[in-house]
Amino acid sequence: MAPKTLYDKIWDAHVAHESEDGTCLLYIDRHLVHEVTSPQAFEGLRMAGRKVHAPDKTIAVPDHNVPTTPGREDPSNMTEDSAIQVAALDKNAKEFGIHYYPVSDVRQGIVHIVGPEQGWTLPGMTVVCGDSHTATHGAFGALAHGIGTSEVEHVLATQTLIQKKSKNMKVEITGKLKPGVTAKDITLAVIGATGTAGGTGYVIEYCGEAIRDLTMEGRMTVCNMAIEGGARAGLIAPDETTFEYVKGRPHAPKGAQWEAAMDWWKTLYTDEGAHFDKVVTLKGEDIQPVVTWGTSPEDVLPITATVPAPEDFEGGKVGAAQRALEYMGLEPGQKLTDIEIDTVFIGSCTNGRIEDLRAAAEILKGKKIAVKRAMVVPGSGLVRAQAEEEGLADIFKEAGFEWRLAGCSMCLAMNPDQLSEHERCAATSNRNFEGRQGYKGRTHLVSPAMAAAAAVTGKLTDVREMI
Amino acid sequence: MDKFTKLTGIAAPMPLVNIDTDMIIPKVFLKTIKRSGLGVNLFDEMRYDRQGNEIEDFVLNQPQYREAEILVAGDNFGCGSSREHAPWAIKDYGIRCVISTSFADIFFNNCFKNGILPIVVSEEEHALLMKDAEKGSNARITVDLEAQEVTTSDGEVIAFEVDAFKKHCLLNGLDDIGLTMEKSASIDAFEAQASQARPWV
Numbered sequence: 001m002a003p004k005t006l007y008d009k010i011w012d013a014h015v016a017h018e019s020e021d022g023t024c025l026l027y028i029d030r031h032l033v034h035e036v037t038s039p040q041a042f043e044g045l046r047m048a049g050r051k052v053h054a055p056d057k058t059i060a061v062p063d064h065n066v067p068t069t070p071g072r073e074d075p076s077n078m079t080e081d082s083a084i085q086v087a088a089l090d091k092n093a094k095e096f097g098i099h100y101y102p103v104s105d106v107r108q109g110i111v112h113i114v115g116p117e118q119g120w121t122l123p124g125m126t127v128v129c130g131d132s133h134t135a136t137h138g139a140f141g142a143l144a145h146g147i148g149t150s151e152v153e154h155v156l157a158t159q160t161l162i163q164k165k166s167k168n169m170k171v172e173i174t175g176k177l178k179p180g181v182t183a184k185d186i187t188l189a190v191i192g193a194t195g196t197a198g199g200t201g202y203v204i205e206y207c208g209e210a211i212r213d214l215t216m217e218g219r220m221t222v223c224n225m226a227i228e229g230g231a232r233a234g235l236i237a238p239d240e241t242t243f244e245y246v247k248g249r250p251h252a253p254k255g256a257q258w259e260a261a262m263d264w265w266k267t268l269y270t271d272e273g274a275h276f277d278k279v280v281t282l283k284g285e286d287i288q289p290v291v292t293w294g295t296s297p298e299d300v301l302p303i304t305a306t307v308p309a310p311e312d313f314e315g316g317k318v319g320a321a322q323r324a325l326e327y328m329g330l331e332p333g334q335k336l337t338d339i340e341i342d343t344v345f346i347g348s349c350t351n352g353r354i355e356d357l358r359a360a361a362e363i364l365k366g367k368k369i370a371v372k373r374a375m376v377v378p379g380s381g382l383v384r385a386q387a388e389e390e391g392l393a394d395i396f397k398e399a400g401f402e403w404r405l406a407g408c409s410m411c412l413a414m415n416p417d418q419l420s421e422h423e424r425c426a427a428t429s430n431r432n433f434e435g436r437q438g439y440k441g442r443t444h445l446v447s448p449a450m451a452a453a454a455a456v457t458g459k460l461t462d463v464r465e466m467i
Numbered sequence: 468m469d470k471f472t473k474l475t476g477i478a479a480p481m482p483l484v485n486i487d488t489d490m491i492i493p494k495v496f497l498k499t500i501k502r503s504g505l506g507v508n509l510f511d512e513m514r515y516d517r518q519g520n521e522i523e524d525f526v527l528n529q530p531q532y533r534e535a536e537i538l539v540a541g542d543n544f545g546c547g548s549s550r551e552h553a554p555w556a557i558k559d560y561g562i563r564c565v566i567s568t569s570f571a572d573i574f575f576n577n578c579f580k581n582g583i584l585p586i587v588v589s590e591e592e593h594a595l596l597m598k599d600a601e602k603g604s605n606a607r608i609t610v611d612l613e614a615q616e617v618t619t620s621d622g623e624v625i626a627f628e629v630d631a632f633k634k635h636c637l638l639n640g641l642d643d644i645g646l647t648m649e650k651s652a653s654i655d656a657f658e659a660q661a662s663q664a665r666p667w668v
Contacts, residue, residue: 015657021630025653050644131548132548148577150577157647197485253667257666261665316542414498433489
């Protein structure tokens, strides 16, 4: 048999129907649902008199548009539009009989943090959600990607997606990372190298020693931003680190089923000699703590660099860089470490897990913030509880951070957590687009440790000077 | 879904690369639980100032492009979030076709679910079409899905590729949930086999 990639294996195990032209119905094992991209899909089902095909494989949690301040169990403490979207999800979850974690549940949180935490996400699965950062679940060796609302409706009604297979791309990170360099720096460095369209048409498999050395939290951070590189999905082959993380989770298999699952999971790797259509290799030891200077995640530079000039680029990127510099209020040649920060945001599906909070707290211990405001939004109620138990919450609060409830918050700024005009933020989230964190707000993407360092000094800072 | 067959219309030029879905429809408009009425907020932050006044030099505010039905846009159009509100807003504005050198994957798929045709062309063809679009409302571009051809105002013909299944659905305005449900026997058979092979799922 011809050698297969990990993606080939998962794909082949999920084709429910294939037409002559190669169009497939891909069976979906887990469908995650949130309040912002699902109301129109449920309404579509209702109008057509259709049911949810596999309610047991469908999990809903409100996260995008919920407040992260206390008292939110009471809808009167939400903005009207939030209350309407959350009420719609409450109603749809109940009416269609799907699994549901309401805001009052300690397990509530960002859908991509809740799925793995509860053991819904398992190796070899297909996972979709009406959210582009579904790529996160690829860290488990699951084929996971974002879909639009029409596709949400399609999956609800049929448990399948109409798909054509993507091409295979390998991103290898060799060797070891240097101190102060994290999974976030890896994923940003890769996007910096390939561009935001570099992965278009591909599913990426991340591999190499530096990837193997990452924890599950770190691997989720890497796969989370595969979408920012344009890829349909990012994958990492499951190994002992994966199995250790999954074992004992509420919805992970147990007993004989665990053994049966392990037998299959251990076959989920790319065979020797399998074909990749594109290969990118970075040396782990060359990766430095990075920061974005512009308004696209590909605008990445090491923290030791200076702001580039438009003429450093070619083609359409010249105009885009000019526009980005104006938007960000930066001058070519300025040292990145001279950029003053108003606000620090730690959270999101990229960096809202316990390890991220530990990394930030390590830098903040015994220090005070030198920025106007700083906020930690844990990725789930359980991450929040664990951080409180470990004393991390006290470190954040004593440093001057706000300690919020779980949600997407200022990553996409749908809820009241927003930047004001020209407010400059060091953020652990995933997008620095114009207006992403608030109208005319300015975002610099960084790792949690780098965000904490910026909070302490009031400027973008090389975290290596603080460890 | 509305059919897409053949369209002759004004093309608006937007040469900026990496136009993301936050630009197409800012998140503040994602608070709706409906699909309709988003056209007025298409490209909201580029199109209006904070007081809601039109920004004059934005392309769709220029008199010659107000009735545009085609967009000729820079590379990697539609990157970012999966929000289908982006194609909903585009369609609601009256734009039925977007032409670029590349599109982000999720946005590209979302277009086909909403009767919008995204067309990928080469850099040379893109430059030609961008130049044509910059001529304003006198230069009308024709997009023929059946023939898979774009014709410039000067009569120059550019052929394009489109997935056969997506083309079929778009030409006939087909609801793909209905089409998939016709294959429910295959889905049921797959489920029966998968629940044996992977009972823990």
